[in-house]
Amino acid sequence: MSDYDAIVIGGGPAGTTSATLLAEKGHRVLLLEKAKFPRYHVGESLMPFCYFSLERLGVAERMDEIGYQQKKSVQFATTDGRISAPFYFFQHFDHPAATTWQVEREHFDLMLLDNARSKGVEVRENTAALDFLKDGERVIGVRARTHDEDPFEVRAPITLDCTGRDALFQRKHGWRKRDPMLNKISIWTLFKDAKRDPGLDEGATTIAYLPGGGWFWNIPLRDGIVSSGIVAERDYLYRKGETRDPAEIYAREIENNAWVKDHLSQGEQFGEYWIAGEYSYRAEHCATDGLLLVGDAFAFLDPVFSSGVFLALKSGEMAADATHAALEKGNTSASVFAKYGEDLCGHIETMRKIVYAFYDPEFSFGKLIRAHPNLRPKLTDLLIGNVEDVDFTDLLKAMSEIAELPEPLTHGQPAATV
Structure with missing residues (x-):
């Protein structure tokens, strides 16, 4: 017996994106959020390609109506105060997404949570997930508590862990693997x-x-x-x-x-x-039977290029699409999320390389562009979050001539289950 089609734990950008898109597909979705919104959260700077997730959620036009600070570029300042030539997004990308935003997360996250409610998601705030219900190794639901009330149980064929850096399933199952260099x-x-x-x-x-x-x-x-x-x-x-x-x-x-x-x-x-x-990590697995990890509950890279909210929104979309397909087929086993894990890890690995380059003392963007001026457009693509439509092979090769780039991490795929 299932109470819902999907249970989403966490009301941040990953959770609200997953929940909203699943509800729009006609699924019965319960979202559990331990806090009462609005609440403070760091991570205010949006990458331009956040626009497409926000557009799909139906809130992109509201961003300027709300009046968030517009962000048109990223710039770098040396210790003696010299500023780089700004990376103006509009010089590379002729699209409304070229102007993005700096947001107060307490307001932004509440907007996304309210949007989920308006699309049919059942939202329960002040409700903390305590543990996962299991049938053997398969996750079949969640045990939770609202305020100081007695714990209750809810069941669904699929649970999405979107608990951010709390990473509930990671923590309870010892799945967290820290990045070897980003400490x-x-x-x-x-x-x-x-x-x-x-x-x-x-x-x-x-x-x-x-x-x-x-x-x-x-x-x-x-x-x-x-x-x-x-x-x-x-x-x-x-x-x-x-x-x-x-x-x-x-x-x-x-x-x-x-x-x-x-x-x-x-x-x-x-x-x-x-x-x-020590916040750079990735889970050993992205899924097990009946459970999928999304956003920071799966991985967090580094704050340097503002990829956190972008990857939360992007993985939320990917998780919703993968979960919808799994529910339509009546199969929420770990193996059906293999492509989700492969694609998400691929996006993270591309960004991980530029983060490693940034921290390499031999590397600078100026040095890279002076040696390879033709690669500035691809570098800008990476900085704006265009990780799906561009082949970065030549850019990464050029970066590797200056900095030591990491080998891909081998973990992050679904758990092998019987």
């Missing part, structure tokens, strides 16, 4: 009325370098707010015998980039300092 720490906070660049560059994401391979992000939001974060090695941020206070570390590092110092000196920090560490 970074992030500290971030918010500023009010910091300096903004003029004109087209007002909403640009700026990646500002720090000594030793670290970097700042600078993401302008609405209402004079800037999201500012540091990503670096643990030993760089937490130096032996020095402060471990995040505010003091932040003040110290602002002095190490002239562009950041200039822009933040005019602003006022407010709110808390958040910290996250």
Whole structure:
């Protein structure tokens, strides 16, 4: 007996995308979200190709109506304050998607959750999934609890784990495998009325370098707010015998980039300092019988190119399509999600290579483009999230001449089941 066709755990972009698209296909979908929205979340900068997922969800036109800060480019700042030529998306891509957005995730995620409700998804907030119901090794549903009420059980032929970095199934089954090289720490906070660049560059994401391979992000939001974060090695941020206070570390590092110092000196920090560490991982498997991992619940790469929300939305689409096909065939065994795992891992691997190149001390985008000016369009394709329609073989080969690129990870396919 099944209560629903699909259970989705998690109300972030991956969960709401999967749930909405499944409901639009006529499936009975239950979405469980442990928090009450709106709630704060980091990850404010959208890649241009997020547009196509948002368009499919029916919310793309609402983004400008809401008034999110428009983002037209990405730029890079050296430690002495010199800015690269911005990667203007519209110079490469003549499409409405060439203008994307910087969003407050508490508002953006609530919009997506409300959209799921409007499309027929049954949404239960303040409801935490506690564990997975199983028949042998097959997942057949979820045990959950709302507030302090008694736990309850719900069943479905397929459960989609979209629990973000909490990664419920990964954690309970020991599936998390950390990336062997991307062991970074992030500290971030918010500023009010910091300096903004003029004109087209007002909403640009700026990646500002720090000594030793670290970097700042600078993401302008609405209402004079800037999201500012540091990503670096643990030993760089937490130096032996020095402060471990995040505010003091932040003040110290602002002095190490002239562009950041200039822009933040005019602003006022407010709110808390958040910290996250060693967040680059991929699950050993993307699926088992009756269960599929989506978004950050499957993998998270690195914050440097703002791929988190993009991969959440993209994997949400892919998961919905794969799940719909499985439900239509009456088969939700792990093996039917092999193509989902192959395609998603392929997208992640392409982006993973450019992340590794970014952290290689011998690499710079300027060096790459000077040596191969003809490859700038493909580099821009990668930076905007056009990972399906472009053959990046020549770009990756050129990058490998400068930086040491990783071999593909072998894990991430469905679990072998009987």
